[in-house]
Amino acid sequence: MAADVATAFGPRKMPIQTRATVTVGAICEATIQVLLSHGADRLTTTRVAARAGVSVGTLYQYYPNKHSLLFAVFEDHMNKVSQAVEAACADACYRPMSEMIRRVVEAFVDAKMQRADISVALYKVAPDLGGPALVRRTGQRLRKAIELMLLTAPDLKLSPDRFAIDMVLSAISGAMRSALEAGASPAVFRKVRAHLVLLCQSYMAAAAAKGA
Amino acid sequence: MAADVATAFGPRKMPIQTRATVTVGAICEATIQVLLSHGADRLTTTRVAARAGVSVGTLYQYYPNKHSLLFAVFEDHMNKVSQAVEAACADACYRPMSEMIRRVVEAFVDAKMQRADISVALYKVAPDLGGPALVRRTGQRLRKAIELMLLTAPDLKLSPDRFAIDMVLSAISGAMRSALEAGASPAVFRKVRAHLVLLCQSYMAAAAAKGA
DNA sequence: TCATTGGATGAAGGATTCTTCAGGTTTGGA
DNA sequence: TCCAAACCTGAAGAATCCTTCATCCAATGA
Missing domain, CATH: 1.10.357.10 (Tetracycline Repressor, domain 2)
Structure with missing residues (x-):
């Protein structure tokens, strides 16, 4: 059952290089910020990515969907x-x-x-x-x-x-x-x-x- | 200030005939039901209307937007x-x-x-x-x-x-x-x-x- | 009875949003 | 230096969803 949760909500890929670690950190932090400034219903993956200073594609490289991002945080x-x-x-x-x-x-x-x-x-x-x-x-x-x-x-x-x-x-x-x-x-x-x-x-x- | 809230979130029109009163009641009750069975993020005005047994247009006759419906309940x-x-x-x-x-x-x-x-x-x-x-x-x-x-x-x-x-x-x-x-x-x-x-x-x- | 007001319909416009993927850039080891 | 793996990009497809409005039905009372 823990495996189900992991495949459904778990991160898609772990960062290996330092650059990627920084990116993932920025994405998580941006999630908080967007949540605080825009509210839950206007939190979009694009907005989070923009705030983190990366593109949407990057976000989806680490989290399979919006849900899993929120859940991770x-x-x-x-x-x-x-x-x-x-x-x-x-x-x-x-x-x-x-x-x-x-x-x-x-x-x-x-x-x-x-x-x-x-x-x-x-x-x-x-x-x-x-x-x-x-x-x-x-x-x-x-x-x-x-x-x-x-x-x-x-x-x-x-x-x-x-x-x-x-x-x-x-x-x-x-x-x-x-x-x-x-x-x-x-x-x-x-x-x-x-x-x-x-x-x-x-x-x-x-x-x-x-x-x- | 209370007036602002009223115009922004307040109901658009009050039911006059009994038929309409029943309709509004059904819409509110349907809102609860949809919320319980589908969750907040999949609560759509169309779904609420369907569950209430009326059409979307009817819903928008009493509530100016989705927000105001939730707020009223x-x-x-x-x-x-x-x-x-x-x-x-x-x-x-x-x-x-x-x-x-x-x-x-x-x-x-x-x-x-x-x-x-x-x-x-x-x-x-x-x-x-x-x-x-x-x-x-x-x-x-x-x-x-x-x-x-x-x-x-x-x-x-x-x-x-x-x-x-x-x-x-x-x-x-x-x-x-x-x-x-x-x-x-x-x-x-x-x-x-x-x-x-x-x-x-x-x-x-x-x-x-x-x-x- | 009949006109007037209240009530209901639901297809379609307009606007967002999620997610993908083909292709480009950077990193680190051999 | 050079290559493979890691990483990043962002336009565009696909799917929803909110909301409107022209149109039709029902109730009320004169």
């Missing part, structure tokens, strides 16, 4: 966020639960903010592209990492609640989404970050208490 | 959700804060679930259409209603925290979105509903304590 972003959160999980093992949560939430928020423009751009195309499906897969991946981390918490008696973790993840992404789409200022983002920590900590504590 | 849905929440706010005045929160959260969730198919369909087109803008306007509207309600809470000393309310609203919609897009079962939705109440209650309590 999307997948790459999700991967980076996942890696950041997983690293935070690994670092936070054996610490008190509230600090675990703080670290994970902050890692997630920071990863999204790192390239806020990409996040905003991708919100516009996620719906086409099996967006929800990839989001779900990423969610499961993050949940597993968090679950493993919580198992090492010294102050947690019961096994961690899977459902509560999903809840927290979707709440965080919801809050981040509206802040990002609203184009919030750095000051507001700091506040959102702090409050998200508070929100997750208080909910996880309440959920654990209820489960007992 | 979108706006209508947001209005219904808003009204449901506002009604809940009015009903919950002068009650303990935790019950206020429970009622509002449940009202929101129930309103979304009422026509879950519409919610899911709209996630696919919100990005085009000034989606975020309308979402923000609706958010402000809801926040005001909630703020007014909280002012009557007997067990709340400080004035309600605007930021916290926005936080709660975006967290709720995030959780609902992922549940809806995942096509969760009724049982799961009941659990989401209960946990969202818990999440909002514990966060609001924590935020109030911190603010003191």
Whole structure:
């Protein structure tokens, strides 16, 4: 099944020479820019190529169709966020639960903010592209990492609640989404970050208490 | 400014005879159906008209362009959700804060679930259409209603925290979105509903304590 | 009954967009 | 230097799609 996805949406050819690597990078970056400046429905392969400073033909040498181009950018972003959160999980093992949560939430928020423009751009195309499906897969991946981390918490008696973790993840992404789409200022983002920590900590504590 | 929006996206003509009312209703319903079965990028005016059992020309008699059709359906849905929440706010005045929160959260969730198919369909087109803008306007509207309600809470000393309310609203919609897009079962939705109440209650309590 | 207004039709114009491919340019190793 | 492989070009084919408008049908009320 992974093979199907690869042949349908995967890149057509990998760049070998440095020149080509630069080209592919420029194409991806141009995709983001066009998405931000023109919107999803006016993103055309020609426009992306022009913005990247190459011809359309070049674009089609690396991506079999428009879909696969968008998907590649999307997948790459999700991967980076996942890696950041997983690293935070690994670092936070054996610490008190509230600090675990703080670290994970902050890692997630920071990863999204790192390239806020990409996040905003991708919100516009996620719906086409099996967006929800990839989001779900990423969610499961993050949940597993968090679950493993919580198992090492010294102050947690019961096994961690899977459902509560999903809840927290979707709440965080919801809050981040509206802040990002609203184009919030750095000051507001700091506040959102702090409050998200508070929100997750208080909910996880309440959920654990209820489960007992 | 409202006039600009009206002339650009507003319906072209209001139905007068019952026959026309039925037609317009069929067109809106068909829009949802096509969105669900074909996706946003393959939603064509011809397809919508066919599904509604009318010709394209009829569609263009009521909506000046594809955009305005989508926008009308979108706006209508947001209005219904808003009204449901506002009604809940009015009903919950002068009650303990935790019950206020429970009622509002449940009202929101129930309103979304009422026509879950519409919610899911709209996630696919919100990005085009000034989606975020309308979402923000609706958010402000809801926040005001909630703020007014909280002012009557007997067990709340400080004035309600605007930021916290926005936080709660975006967290709720995030959780609902992922549940809806995942096509969760009724049982799961009941659990989401209960946990969202818990999440909002514990966060609001924590935020109030911190603010003191 | 009959004129007037509302409502519906759907072929066709006009405009985009995706994607290909034949041929030219650049790179890197032998 | 020289060649094969990698890379790039961009005009043009093929396929959609949005929107209009001339024309016909249905309802209303005087």
